[in-house]
Amino acid sequence: xxxxxxxxxxxxxxxFCFFAMGFVDLVGIATNYVKADxxxxxxxxxxxxxxxxxxxxxxxxxxxxxxxxxxxxxxxLLSLVVTILALIVPIISHSYAxxxxxxxxxxxGNTLMQVSLNPLISNxxxxxxxxxSLTLGQFVKAIASFVAPILAAWGxxxxxxxxxxxxxxxxxAIIAIVVLSSTSIEEKKIExxxxxxxxxxxxxGDKLILLSFLGIMCHVGIDVGTNVTAPKILIERLGMELxxxxxxxxxxxxxxxxxxxxxAFILAKVSGKMFFAISVIMLALGMGGxxxxxxxxxxxxxxxxxxxxxxxVFSIIFSQALLHKxxxxxxxxxxxxxxxxxxxxxxLVMGIVSxxxxxxIGAVLVMTIGVAYLLLLTRNIKF
Numbered sequence: 287x288x289x290x291x292x293x294x295x296x297x298x299x300x301x302f303c304f305f306a307m308g309f310v311d312l313v314g315i316a317t318n319y320v321k322a323d324x325x326x327x328x329x330x331x332x333x334x335x336x337x338x339x340x341x342x343x344x345x346x347x348x349x350x351x352x353x354x355x356x357x358x359x360x361x362x363l364l365s366l367v368v369t370i371l372a373l374i375v376p377i378i379s380h381s382y383a384x385x386x387x388x389x390x391x392x393x394x395g396n397t398l399m400q401v402s403l404n405p406l407i408s409n410x411x412x413x414x415x416x417x418x419s420l421t422l423g424q425f426v427k428a429i430a431s432f433v434a435p436i437l438a439a440w441g442x443x444x445x446x447x448x449x450x451x452x453x454x455x456x457x458x459a460i461i462a463i464v465v466l467s468s469t470s471i472e473e474k475k476i477e478x479x480x481x482x483x484x485x486x487x488x489x490x491g492d493k494l495i496l497l498s499f500l501g502i503m504c505h506v507g508i509d510v511g512t513n514v515t516a517p518k519i520l521i522e523r524l525g526m527e528l529x530x531x532x533x534x535x536x537x538x539x540x541x542x543x544x545x546x547x548x549x550a551f552i553l554a555k556v557s558g559k560m561f562f563a564i565s566v567i568m569l570a571l572g573m574g575g576x577x578x579x580x581x582x583x584x585x586x587x588x589x590x591x592x593x594x595x596x597x598x599v600f601s602i603i604f605s606q607a608l609l610h611k612x613x614x615x616x617x618x619x620x621x622x623x624x625x626x627x628x629x630x631x632x633x634l635v636m637g638i639v640s641x642x643x644x645x646x647i648g649a650v651l652v653m654t655i656g657v658a659y660l661l662l663l664t665r666n667i668k669f
Contacts, residue, residue, distance in 0.1 A: 296410045297419070299462075299469040303362055303403055304423040306462045308430025309369060309455050310396040313338045313389060314513030315435040315535050319448045320385055322528055328518075332637030334389050335510050339629030341393035342400075346627075347486045349401040350620025357473050358406040358616075359466065365398030366463045373456040376449050400623045404604060405615050409473050420601040421553055425546030428597065430455075431513075432539035435532045442529050486617045494666065495621065498607040501663045502625030504656035505599045507632030508569065508592065511656075512538050514633055515649045516589045522646050523580050537586050538593040545597025558602045559667040565602075566660045568595030573657050576650045599660065606668060632656065 313335045321331035353361050372391035375384055404420060411419045434451055441450030490496045516534035520526045545565075552561055572591030579585050604622050611618045632652060639648035 296469055296471055297407075299465040300403065300406060300410065300471075301423060301426045302462045302465050303366070303399065304426040305430045306366060306369060306455075306459050307396065307399050307403060307423075308427035309373070309434075309459070310338060310392055311427075311431035311509075311513060311539065312434040312438075312451060312455070313392065314510065315438050315517070315532050316385075316389075316448075317514055318517050318528055318532060319438060319442070320382075323380070324382055328637040328640050329634075332514065332633040334385060335514055335633045336630040337386055337389045338393035338396070339506065339510065339626055339633075341390065342397050342624055343627040343630070345394060345397040346401055346624035347617075347620040349398050349623075350486065350616045350618075353402055353405075353616045353619075358402045358409065359471050359473065361398055361402035362406060363463060363466060365395045365402065366459055366466075368395030368398060370456055370459045370463075371395075373452045373459065376452045377456075380449060397623060397626075400626065401620050404623075405608065405619045406471065406473075408608065408615060409471055419550075420605055421546055421598055422550040424597065424601050425543060425550060428539055428543035428546050432536055432543050435535040435539075439529050439532050486620060489611065489614060489617060489621055492611070494610050494668070495607055495618065497663060497666050498603045498610075499621055499625045501603045501660060502600060502622055503628030503631070504659045505596060505603065505628070506626045507628035507656045508573075508596055508653050510629040511632045511636055511649060511653045512589065512592050512596075515636065515646055515653075516585070518640075518649075519576065519585060519646045520582065523585070524582060526582075534586065534589055538589045541590040541593035542597040545594040546601075549598035549601070553598070553602070558606065559664070561598060562602050562667045563664045565595045565598050566657070566664055568592075569599075569657050570661065571595075573650065573654050577647065602667065603663075610668075628656075 317331050317334045320326070320334060321328075349361065368391055372388050372395055375388035375391065378384070379387075404423070407419050407423065434455075437451040437454060438448040442448040490499060513535055516538055517528065517531040520531040520534050521528065549561065568591050572588045572595060575584065575588035575591070579588055604619075607618050607622050608615050636649035636652045639652055640646055642648060
């Protein structure tokens with residue numbers, strides 16, 4: 287009982303940081319508002335989420351190596367500092383250049399956080415409980431993702447200032463630094479020599495690590511893609527205003543939040559393979575529906591299916607990769623988070639295909655490719 291209390295005392299501050307991790311998902315609704323403010327094309331606007339996730343390609347593996355030097359907790363604290371800088375920029379400058387700088391810093395900060403925060407949990411819980419704990423973290427993260435569009439719409443309607451979410455999230459990030467700094471977490475010492483760049487990337491030669499890496503690319507591509515595209519589908523098919531259409535993003539994250547919460551308990555009872563299969567089938571049904579539905583309720587239903595289906599994909603893939611190479615968790619974490627670079631590739635391709643087809647069905651087509659890969663990946667889930 288006393289040991290359980292100690293675990294919770296350490297998990298709560300870490301979960302607070304997971305909430306701050308969710309700030310990265312504001313990029314979806316922010317992209318739509320900036321597109322309207324600056325009269326941008328889909329291709330121009332989709333550069334914003336691409337800038338966020340581009341940095342996962344550059345900094346993920348170096349962050350894994352940095353953790354070997356300064357530790358996981360200090361890396362998380364550094365990520366929060368960078369995140370705060372990212373949130374301050376839009377308050378000072380609401381311009382194309384200013385938003386590019388903000389989203390770039392947001393991507394760098396989130397890269398540092400994702401690489402270090404997920405394995406930090408393995409210093410608190412271990413074994414089969416790791417997947418459910420990671421899913422709980424994704425649930426907390428999804429709450430921030432769910433709140434962002436609501437805050438933006440409230441600010442736009444009440445104050446004609448959708449950017450109000452930036453100062454609010456800044457305050458929360460500062461609180462996260464305070465609570466984590468005051469929490470003692472014992473980290474396992476790295477035995478032997480730290481891996482080099484070449485040794486880190488050599489891990490992709492392992493079939494399961496490579497398949498997991500590609501799976502995370504598809505997961506985040508679908509995540510960011512739905513986040514950005516759902517409001518555009520409502521605007522295109524129903525002629526809705528952005529402030530109202532933006533709630534589609536909240537629907538996605540509401541059901542992703544519900545999925546993460548239920549997943550934390552379900553994964554403690556059923557196999558990851560079975561739950562992964564069910565999740566991907568829901569993704570396929572939701573994505574398939576977006577090809578032809580044209581009413582508000584049916585579009586929301588499809589977005590909800592995608593949100594619930596995509597909620598536990600990351601934690602199942604990530605935990606399998608960590609458990610597959612327990613002696614290389616920092617390096618594996620860096621590689622898996624580098625897979626979030628899918629959040630750069632998917633929106634760019636989606637924007638180009640949508641502009642070519644002159645319809646959002648082009649974006650849905652690109653995301654369907656990601657869903658198809660996850661269906662194929664199901665047979666490689668081992669636990």
